[in-house]
Amino acid sequence: MKMNCLRASLVAFALTAAPMSVAGIASAETIRVSYVTAADHPYGLGVKKFGEIVEAKTGGRIRVRGFPSGQIGAEVPSISAAQGGILEVVVTSTAAVSGVDKAFGVFDLPYIFESDRQADAILDGPLGTAMLHRLDGKGLTGLCFWEAGFHQVTNSRRPIKSLDDLRGLKIRTIQNPVMIDAVNALGANAVPLPYTEVYTGLETKAIDGQTGTYPLVYANKIFEVQKYIAEANLFYAPVAVLMSKKFYDSLSPADQAIMRDACTEARTTEREANRALSPEALKQMKAAGLESTVLDAATIAAFKEKLRPVVDKHMKGIDPEVVATLQAELAKLGPSGSASGK
Numbered sequence: 001m002k003m004n005c006l007r008a009s010l011v012a013f014a015l016t017a018a019p020m021s022v023a024g025i026a027s028a029e030t031i032r033v034s035y036v037t038a039a040d041h042p043y044g045l046g047v048k049k050f051g052e053i054v055e056a057k058t059g060g061r062i063r064v065r066g067f068p069s070g071q072i073g074a075e076v077p078s079i080s081a082a083q084g085g086i087l088e089v090v091v092t093s094t095a096a097v098s099g100v101d102k103a104f105g106v107f108d109l110p111y112i113f114e115s116d117r118q119a120d121a122i123l124d125g126p127l128g129t130a131m132l133h134r135l136d137g138k139g140l141t142g143l144c145f146w147e148a149g150f151h152q153v154t155n156s157r158r159p160i161k162s163l164d165d166l167r168g169l170k171i172r173t174i175q176n177p178v179m180i181d182a183v184n185a186l187g188a189n190a191v192p193l194p195y196t197e198v199y200t201g202l203e204t205k206a207i208d209g210q211t212g213t214y215p216l217v218y219a220n221k222i223f224e225v226q227k228y229i230a231e232a233n234l235f236y237a238p239v240a241v242l243m244s245k246k247f248y249d250s251l252s253p254a255d256q257a258i259m260r261d262a263c264t265e266a267r268t269t270e271r272e273a274n275r276a277l278s279p280e281a282l283k284q285m286k287a288a289g290l291e292s293t294v295l296d297a298a299t300i301a302a303f304k305e306k307l308r309p310v311v312d313k314h315m316k317g318i319d320p321e322v323v324a325t326l327q328a329e330l331a332k333l334g335p336s337g338s339a340s341g342k
Contacts, residue, residue: 031064031247034078035091036195039068041219042277043091043239046146046270050241053262058255074194076175083139085246093148094238095176101134103319104240106326108178110307111300113236114335116275119147121333123238124267127325132240141248143263146270148213148237149278153230154222155209156202159293160230163187163302172198172210179235181310183211186303195220202226213237215274218281223290229282231294232303239270 031054037043044066051064072078072087075096081087083100098105106112113119122128123145132142153160155169167187173179175192183190191207201207202225209226211234217223241263248256286292295303315323 029061029063031062031088032072033064033066033089033091034070034072034081034087035066035068036070036075037068037216038219039066041068042215042270042274043146043148044068045273046266047091049269050262050266053265054258057258057262062255070194070196074196076194079140079242082242082244085139085244087244088247089143089241089243091146091239091241093174094145094240095174095179097135097240097242098176098178100138100140102317103134103322104131105176105178105314106318106322107238108176108235109311109314110178110182110235111233111304112311112326112330116147116149116271118330118333118335119236119238120271122326122329123147125329127322127329130325131322135242136245139245141243141245143241143243143260144267146239146241146267147274148216148239149274150233151211151213151235151237152217153209153211153232153234154217154226154228154290156205156225156227157208159228159291160232161293161295162299163306170206170208172201172207178310178314179211181313182234182307185306185310187306198222199225211235213274214278214281214285218277218285223285223288226290228291228293229285231292232300234303 031051033047033050035043035047047064047066051066054062054064073081075090075092076099078087078090079092079096079100082090094104094107098108113122128145132144135142153166153171155171157169158165160166163186169188170191171183171188172193173183173190175194180190180192191201193201193207198207198210199220199222202210202222210222212222217226217229223229243259248259251259282292
């Protein structure tokens with residue numbers, strides 16, 4: 001009870017820390033950005049760069065303040081706060097955004113992307129832009145996509161080298177139907193939890209493991225309460241930078257352009273940091289005692305076969321035009337993400 005009261009107080013403080021009301025939103029001087037990772041994770045570096053650009057281009061009229069580690073709230077509550085106009089920006093997984101628009105679930109399908117370049121080409125291209133515009137009528141303005149990267153599987157019980165090794169493990173997933181079904185299809189038991197509760201769940205053995213990127217596992221110290229990590233590249237996790245539409249609409253056209261440009265410029269910083277950190281994070285975690293395995297091609301093929309019914313099921317619930325466009329674009333790009341397939 002005391003912990004719940006304390007958390008409620010922190011959230012209330014965070015949401016009132018900068019002077020703003022819906023009625024007087026245009027005079028706000030501070031943009032608050034909610035994200036669930038630690039401040040030194042690439043999300044945090046992206047938010048820092050976004051803030052530097054906004055402050056420089058507005059001559060300091062608009063400042064940016066980041067709230068890491070879910071201080072304001074987990075992803076879903078933060079999205080709701082932005083829709084309601086009581087939070088300016090949320091950096092969030094597209095898995096959480098699919099609760100607002102199911103079409104975003106197309107990005108959460110297992111093995112939908114096979115390389116960083118492939119994901120970049122889709123998310124930064126016409127389809128990515130169209131997806132962000134789908135949120136315009138839902139209280140949100142999509143500024144651009146960043147990334148969390150490819151999800152690996154950690155656990156505290158045994159090395160994962162085959163499908164059999166996953167059987168019976170309690171694996172945390174985000175509260176997203178695609179990911180829940182995917183983990184269950186692989187023989188594990190999916191346990192949906194907000195990311196802010198994952199470390200405690202692992203520490204207390206309420207769950208055995210989780211899926212996450214190398215930088216995320218490292219920055220949030222998940223490796224302290226896990227023994228094993230398997231490189232499975234199970235999901236590619238895009239990240240959407242979403243602004244409250246009430247706040248965005250209150251800005252001048254010039255300031256709106258600054259927000260979009262700042263997001264795009266910061267995207268380069270965030271992605272480069274994320275991709276540079278991945279091998280270094282793994283190296284540091286292995287040095288700390290985390291045992292690492294890399295799934296071979298035959299095992300990945302077995303994973304994909306098990307997951308085919310999940311992909312087919314959830315594609316049926318997604319806007320057919322979005323699915324068709326994505327499939328056509330992926331076919332043009334090839335696995336490497338270039339039009340030639342190289």
